Amino acid sequence: MLSRGVEQLGQRVSKINFESEFQGQFGSFGGEDGRFMWPRSIDTDQDGRVYVSDEYLNRISIFDAEGAFRYHFGRTGSEEGELNGPSGIAFDSQNSVWVVDSMNHRIQSFSVIGEFQFGFGRQGDSDGNFEMPWGICIDNFDNIYVADWGNNRVQKFSSTGELLVKFERSSSGVGDLKGPSGVAVDSDGDVYVTDWGNHRVQIYDAKGRYITALIGDAQDPSPWTQTYINANPEILKARRRADMEPEWRFHRPVAVNVDSSDRIVVLESYRHRIQIYNKLKNYEEHSLNL
16 A cells, blocks of 8 residues: 655555454655655556656656665656656556656656666647546556546547547446546456546446446545554544544545455545455445555
């Protein structure tokens, strides 16, 4: 889990399991090797190495599975292989890392040691162009999904940069997006988009047709939060008197991921928490909070 909060305190990577057990952390605020200024996204390669994008330092930092810094790549600029505000990162089946080069309004592919391989996209609102893209994911067929933040849409491309599908408002007026920030795809090909500006997660099928939306259902606090509440009687009393339903809902969901068991993991930036859902046959059932 990548943390980006108050600069001197929140810049780190934490490892937590699904039982809310803390496994460790690494990284801190700074510009030196192994440290972060504005960390933006995180992913792992086929060998378990951890890659973290830093939009201020315009680089990708690489750590081993234990959190020891290994190397970084990236330099500031707009030429091939250069970066300006890198955000989302994701790996394909060939172990190439795809980087959303947000302020250059494009997508670039690198080898695991940072060698430039391929890129596509430019600034604009026509098909295949981007306006400050943010999140990215890659499916089992190496198709690339990009959350096109400024154009309020998600675009799906082939591995050669050919536009395949757009996910946006339908003719019936549902499924519209406002600042989509993250995207993920499950084993059935369903696509999940964190609709940051509308405080929800939109779900589409593989052809871009709107299915439904999640709005958040965190009725039970995480174990850590519950421990804090139980230790403060006045807070406990106040919560019993208050309508807590607004707290259950998403507020600025910023990222989404789907694991190998089709659990949908949603990160909320404003509530500083994660909501996790189990995908069942015909609907999503809320599971737990971290």
